[in-house]
Amino acid sequence: xxxxxxxxxxxxxxxxxxxxxxxxxxxxxxxxxxxxxxxxxxxxxxxxxxxxxxxxxxxxxxxxxxxxxxxxxxxxxxxxxxxxxxxxxxxxxxxxxxxxxxxxxxxxxxxxxxxxxxxxxxxxxxxxxxxxxxxxxxxxxxxxxxxxxxxxxxxxxxxxxxxxxxxxxxxxxxxxxxxxxxxxxxxxxxxxxxxxxxxxxxxxxxxxxxxxxxxxxxxxxxxxxxxxxxxxxxxxxxxxxxxxxxxxxxxxxxxxxxxxxxxxxxxxxxxxxxxxxxxxxxxxxxxxxxxxxxxxxxxxxxxxxxxxxxxxxxxxxxxxxxxxxxxxxxxxxxxxxxxxxxxxxxxxxxxxxxxxxxxxxxxxxxxxxxxxxxxxxxxxxxxxxxxxxxxxxxxxxxxxxxxxxxxxxxxxxxxxxxxxxxxxxxxxxxxxxxxxxxxxxxxxxxxxxxxxxxxxxxxxxxxxxxxxxxx
Amino acid sequence: xxxxxxxxxxxxxxxxxxxxxxxxxxxxxxxxxxxxxxxxxxxxxxxxxxxxxxxxxxxxxxxxxxxxxxxxxxxxxxxxxxxxxxxxxxxxxxxxxxxxxxxxxxxxxxxxxxxxxxxxxxxxxxxxxxxxxxxxxxxxxxxxxxxxxxxxxxxxxxxxxxxxxxxxxxxxxxxxxxxxxxxxxxxxxxxx
Numbered sequence: 001x002x003x004x005x006x007x008x009x010x011x012x013x014x015x016x017x018x019x020x021x022x023x024x025x026x027x028x029x030x031x032x033x034x035x036x037x038x039x040x041x042x043x044x045x046x047x048x049x050x051x052x053x054x055x056x057x058x059x060x061x062x063x064x065x066x067x068x069x070x071x072x073x074x075x076x077x078x079x080x081x082x083x084x085x086x087x088x089x090x091x092x093x094x095x096x097x098x099x100x101x102x103x104x105x106x107x108x109x110x111x112x113x114x115x116x117x118x119x120x121x122x123x124x125x126x127x128x129x130x131x132x133x134x135x136x137x138x139x140x141x142x143x144x145x146x147x148x149x150x151x152x153x154x155x156x157x158x159x160x161x162x163x164x165x166x167x168x169x170x171x172x173x174x175x176x177x178x179x180x181x182x183x184x185x186x187x188x189x190x191x192x193x194x195x196x197x198x199x200x201x202x203x204x205x206x207x208x209x210x211x212x213x214x215x216x217x218x219x220x221x222x223x224x225x226x227x228x229x230x231x232x233x234x235x236x237x238x239x240x241x242x243x244x245x246x247x248x249x250x251x252x253x254x255x256x257x258x259x260x261x262x263x264x265x266x267x268x269x270x271x272x273x274x275x276x277x278x279x280x281x282x283x284x285x286x287x288x289x290x291x292x293x294x295x296x297x298x299x300x301x302x303x304x305x306x307x308x309x310x311x312x313x314x315x316x317x318x319x320x321x322x323x324x325x326x327x328x329x330x331x332x333x334x335x336x337x338x339x340x341x342x343x344x345x346x347x348x349x350x351x352x353x354x355x356x357x358x359x360x361x362x363x364x365x366x367x368x369x370x371x372x373x374x375x376x377x378x379x380x381x382x383x384x385x386x387x388x389x390x391x392x393x394x395x396x397x398x399x400x401x402x403x404x405x406x407x408x409x410x411x412x413x414x415x416x417x418x419x420x421x422x423x424x425x426x427x428x429x430x431x432x433x434x435x436x437x438x439x440x441x442x443x444x445x446x447x448x449x450x451x452x453x454x455x456x457x458x459x460x461x462x463x464x465x466x467x468x469x470x471x
Numbered sequence: 472x473x474x475x476x477x478x479x480x481x482x483x484x485x486x487x488x489x490x491x492x493x494x495x496x497x498x499x500x501x502x503x504x505x506x507x508x509x510x511x512x513x514x515x516x517x518x519x520x521x522x523x524x525x526x527x528x529x530x531x532x533x534x535x536x537x538x539x540x541x542x543x544x545x546x547x548x549x550x551x552x553x554x555x556x557x558x559x560x561x562x563x564x565x566x567x568x569x570x571x572x573x574x575x576x577x578x579x580x581x582x583x584x585x586x587x588x589x590x591x592x593x594x595x596x597x598x599x600x601x602x603x604x605x606x607x608x609x610x611x612x613x614x615x616x617x618x619x620x621x622x623x624x625x626x627x628x629x630x631x632x633x634x635x636x637x638x639x640x641x642x643x644x645x646x647x648x649x650x651x652x653x654x655x656x657x658x659x660x661x662x663x
Contacts, residue, residue, distance in 0.1 A: 040504035083502040150555035150581035199547035
């Protein structure tokens with residue numbers, strides 16, 4: 001049998017019907033995650049057609065985008081407006097009507113959907129996972145084929161547990177060597193996107209390979225896969241290994257007992273076969289990756305924190321020059337100047353990219369014993385993350401430093417819930433998108449790792465966290 | 472969904488590369504629970520000043536683009552978020568097709584489900600459209616061709632199934648629902 005990639009194995013195992021020249025493949029979906037923003041119109045469609053959910057047991061809902069990150073006051077959640085509250089209530093109503101397991105705000109069970117699914121053990125190697133959210137790629141960290149879909153497709157999966165898909169092409173992104181001390185998964189993915197470009201992965205699924213990737217924790221692999229979409233790839237995958245299995249073992253929705261042993265045996269067959277080929281391959285030297293930060297208005301516009309803001313005059317062609325000029329104009333940054341030392345106004349630590357326990361530890365290590373110089377928001381990805389962080393005293397470190405310690409949610413990554421930055425402000429953010437206005441109309445986002453964000457918080461400027469860390 | 476066979480319209484040219492779905496419709500407009508009326512939020516932060524008045528320079532606010540329903544956009548249009556609100560807003564505004572040299576995957580899929588035709592063409596043909604804002608183009612979906620203002624025709628790729636759905640105004644869910652037996656057989660064989 002011809003050698004297969006991890007992607008091909010998962011794809012082939014989920015074909016209800018293979019692709020033909022006339023029809024797309026019918027791909028079976030093992031798990032659909034639901035949140036309040038991209039699901040209401042799908043439930044409306046189901047209702048209009050008199051349809052039920054085919055597999056409520058393969059559907060898991062939570063609320064994260066429109067939810068407040070401040071606790072109840074006088075018994076009421078401080079929603080940003082009535083519309084946000086109505087959207088959350090609509091998900092409660094839809095979940096009840098259609099019989100979906102919901103991890104709700106009022107029950108203190110909600111979390112960022114891509115943090116919650118894995119920590120429940122719902123995401124498992126070899127699965128197909130979808131969600132009406134482009135950062136569904138996160139779950140690829142487990143060797144699951146996971147990708148974001150639109151609301152129409154959310155409805156398709158609710159009704160049929162299937163999607164119509166054309167087979168994507170594959171890119172192998174190999175990161176050789178070992179990462180230097182103080183360099184995290186976020187720096188790796190920002191370096192990869194800077195190399196591939198924001199559209200470079202379009203039509204492809206990325207598999208991340210190489211010793212630097214194997215050396216990442218599950219949290220790091222989730223950060224890495226999470227931002228695959230920022231290179232245009234719908235999915236990113238890391239082959240499952242003992243790190244994966246140890247992380248999953250004992251989680252509530254993971255197989256138990258003999259079923260666990262059988263599952264692990266099957267998962268061990270998932271990694272790409274020797275000699276399997278990809279449509280494209282790129283390689284990075286992991287030992288040369290430095291802490292990264294973005295200077296522009298797309299995630300591909302990243303440079304080392306020690307780097308210089310590029311000069312549009314040196315761009316390859318007129319279009320590239322215009323793109324760079326627009327970005328620098330919006331960001332209010334001068335070309336040819338070091339990014340280090342750029343004043344910042346706000347720092348955000350959190351999101352589906354960097355809202356897990358390891359991320360909070362990384363930020364806390366830098367903030368410990370220091371005071372923040374700018375408004376700093378630390379938002380855990382879930383209640384489990386929040387409890388674990390509090391159990392080891394991270395919340396005290398943040399609060400003692402003067403940062404705000406919030407309730408779980410997407411918060412300032414997408415700024416739908418009232419957590420936002422003001423026009424013209426600079427925010428060093430551990431989130432995934434530096435698009436214009438992403439964190440609030442007119443706001444300027446610089447994407448970076450939790451350590452770099454924390455370094456900005458305590459210095460009030462872009463700073464290399466390695467200069468602050470005690471050995 | 473209305474069947475689409477021919478689209479003939481003047482173009483609106485938005486030459487920026489990498490226009491993301493946060494620009495097409497900012498996240499603060501996603502708190503809705505239906506899909507109606509999103510056209511007024513289309514390109515909101517580019518189209519309106521903070522006080523809500525239209526910015527006269529923005530292309531959609533110019534008199535010559537009124538009644539033009541084909542958007543010619545820079546490379547990698549629709550990148551970013553999976554929000555279907557982006558094509559909902561474009562369609563609600565009146566757009567029938569988007570032309571670029573590259574269109575992001577999720578946006579493309581979402582567009583096809585809403586009768587917004589995503590058209591990817593080569594850079595040379597695209598350059599002709601960028602150079603002639605407001606020119607009239609003609610899309611023949613049956614023939615998979617786009618007639619450029621200079622009279623030349625360029626073919627664009629679209630898979631047979633999506634084309635069939637658009638030409639006949641049928642949606643994919645109906646097709647999937649007709650496959651219930653195959654899905655059930657798969658579940659019996661593969662899924663515990």
